[in-house]
Every structure is written in C-alpha cells, then in structure tokens.
Amino acid sequence: MAYDGFMTTPWLSDEQQRIWRSWLRLNRELSATLAREMSASSDLSMADFGVLVQLTDVADGRVRISELADNLGWERSRVSHQLKRMQTRGLVERFECAEDGRGSFVGITSAGREAIGEAAPGHVAEVRRLVVDHLDADELRDFGRLVDRLLEPFNG
Amino acid sequence: MAYDGFMTTPWLSDEQQRIWRSWLRLNRELSATLAREMSASSDLSMADFGVLVQLTDVADGRVRISELADNLGWERSRVSHQLKRMQTRGLVERFECAEDGRGSFVGITSAGREAIGEAAPGHVAEVRRLVVDHLDADELRDFGRLVDRLLEPFNG
DNA sequence: CCGATTTGAGTGACGCGTCATCTACTTCCT
DNA sequence: AGGAAGTAGATGACGCGTCACTCAAATCGG
Numbered sequence A, B: 001m002a003y004d005g006f007m008t009t010p011w012l013s014d015e016q017q018r019i020w021r022s023w024l025r026l027n028r029e030l031s032a033t034l035a036r037e038m039s040a041s042s043d044l045s046m047a048d049f050g051v052l053v054q055l056t057d058v059a060d061g062r063v064r065i066s067e068l069a070d071n072l073g074w075e076r077s078r079v080s081h082q083l084k085r086m087q088t089r090g091l092v093e094r095f096e097c098a099e100d101g102r103g104s105f106v107g108i109t110s111a112g113r114e115a116i117g118e119a120a121p122g123h124v125a126e127v128r129r130l131v132v133d134h135l136d137a138d139e140l141r142d143f144g145r146l147v148d149r150l151l152e153p154f155n156g
Numbered sequence C: 001c002c003g004a005t006t007t008g009a010g011t012g013a014c015g016c017g018t019c020a021t022c023t024a025c026t027t028c029c030t
Numbered sequence D: 001a002g003g004a005a006g007t008a009g010a011t012g013a014c015g016c017g018t019c020a021c022t023c024a025a026a027t028c029g030g
Helices: A014-041 A046-057 A065-072 A076-088 A110-130 A137-155 B014-041 B046-057 B065-072 B076-088 B110-130 B137-155
Strands: A062-064 A092-096 A104-108 B062-064 B092-096 B104-108
Touching: A014 A046, A014 A110, A014 B014, A014 B137, A046 A065, A046 A076, A046 A092, A046 A104, A046 A110, A062 A065, A065 A076, A065 A104, A076 A092, A104 A110, A110 B137, A137 B014, A137 B110, A137 B137, B014 B046, B014 B110, B046 B065, B046 B076, B046 B092, B046 B104, B046 B110, B062 B065, B065 B076, B065 B104, B076 B092, B104 B110
Parallel strands: none
Antiparallel strands: A062 A104, A092 A104, B062 B104, B092 B104
16 A cells, blocks of 8 residues: 655555546547547537437437537536537537427537438447457457446436 | 447547546546645645655756756746746745856755655545555556556657 | 526636647758 | 659648537426
8 A cells, every 4th residue: 555755645556546547548539530530531520419419319410508518528618619619610509499498409410420420430430449459358358347337326 | 349430530449448547537637636625735746745745856956947856857937937937936946146247046045845744644545545555565566567568669 | 486506508718739820940952 | 973752740621529609498496
C-alpha cells in the first residue's frame, strides 16, 4: 500500500494504480483513435454521430429533445448546443410540439442520413478492429460482465 | 447479426452493440462523476489534476514540456494551453532550459502542491468507491487483464 | 381559478482539446 | 561553414461541454 507524502488518506496500491492508469489511457487512446477515424472519413464528429444514431434509432425520425438527452445520457444544454450546430449544417431539423408548447421535436434530415451512411462503416470497422475482434468470445463475455458490474452504481 | 438498412457493411451483433454502448456509457458516467467530485471538492479540473500528479511524480519537481506531454499522453499544444491556464492561476511555473534554447521546464508551485493535496483524497475515495472497491479480487484482476489486452493495439 | 412551483428548452461565459500554423533553435548533410 | 530539415513549444480559430441563468409553458395546491 503506497502512501503519498502529504496525504493522510491511503492512495491506491501499486497494482490498483497501474490498472486505473491503464484504464484512463485506454479511454484516451480509444476515443482519440475513433474520433480521428471519424473525422478523416466523414464530416461528422463523434458527437454528431451519436446524435444521428439516436435519430435513426427511432421509428418516425423525430424525438423530443429531452428524450434525446436521456437516450444520449447528455445534459439538456449540451444537446441544445449540439443541435444548434448540427441544424446550421443541415443535419437535423426541428419541429414544434403540439401537446406541449414548451417542447419541440428534432428529426434527421436526408443530408443527415447521407452523412451517417458515409460515416458508419468506417466507424464500425474501427470498433471491430480495436475492440470486438480483438477479444475472443470468453474475453468479450467477461468484458461485458465487468462493464455491467461497474455500471451498477449508476443504475440505482 | 443485425444489418442497418442503408449500409452494406455488417453492424455489430446485438450483444456486441450492447456491450459497446455500455462501455461508452461507463466512460461517460465515470468521468462525469469524477469531474464533478473534483470540482466540488477543489478548484482543480481533472486536467489540472493530471498535470499536477505528473509534476509531483518527478523527483526534482521540474520536467521538460515534451516529456510531460509524453507522460500524460497528450498533444503538445494541449499541454501548452493547459499550462498557460495553470500558470495564470499560479499552480505551475516555467523555467528556461540551458541545454536546449527552444525548450523549457515546468514545475509545480507550492500553491500547486497545496491544491493537489486538497483534491487528492476525495478523488481517490471516489475511484475506490466507484471502481476498485466495487470489484472483488478476481474481477479486478480480470479487469486489468482485459484493459491490457485492449491496449495492445496502441503499444506496438 | 390563481399564484407558486416545476419543467422543457435555450443562452452566454468560460474552460477544454484539436488542428493548422508559426517562430526560434538545433541538427544534419555536404 | 552554411543551408536544409527537423524539433520544442506557442498560438489562434473553432468545435465541444458545463454551469448558471433565463423564459415560457404546464402543473399543482389551495
């Protein structure tokens, strides 16, 4: 157990610290690589892509802003900023909401569909290459189990 | 195997997709929670904290900027921007480099040491609570092994 | 029915991160 | 020695993300 000189609280053990730092590094490398691939092979950012995925996931192609925020796990204001940028570029469009005068719908445009259609194959290939195909069946199962385990504190 | 209507490339299987999305969510929740805790219990951001950790890691308290960038796994320009902000707040200081007229050293100030001393215990507690103590010994070992496995493509 | 509270959404300020580019210094090649 | 190429670091522009705040509409409690 390693203690840091100026702290009165135990730091992590060397092994725990190694694992934690590796985890941080993995996130860094993975998201940087995916972001680079995305912007190299399309005009979309990862954020754009995430939004468009959600918008193609829904049947009628239009979602309430808050529902979109929930599905993305983003703050509302983040969604708002993001949609503003995407609307400027013609990737999404907004519609008024009849049932609730405060709310509004957002939907994907045909330009948006075209953009995600271009971006998706390369992105999927990269996720496969770096993660899915890089683990065998057992490892992938363990991986899923662990991720679920670590998500527990955020589900309750 | 699920295919997306407008694509000619295979998407991920439902299970693979579920795991991948869970992983993305875990990153989101974890980093958001840690960032929130950090800024609630100190005046530091996660980025500030990372820099200060590196600067306390080295013995003499001064590092070449590029070395710092390598240790952090950050781009140089990111380091440059970050250090400028931190220098303004008195957390770090710069020194000229005698051996190389282009280069410079950066070191932690006493204000910087004080700041990280305040921030560290809460941060460590949060990492413990959400990750380390949330997994038993076997799970932690598996987790480390999987993270290492996924880091392989970035090591070669 | 009316005021108080809550909720859906947007905004401005500001810190973060990347990319392209710049400057100054060093190194390498001949 | 001297010019070409490379390297250390800084910078400006711009997109991303959060926080604190605003406004309008809906809902709730009496």
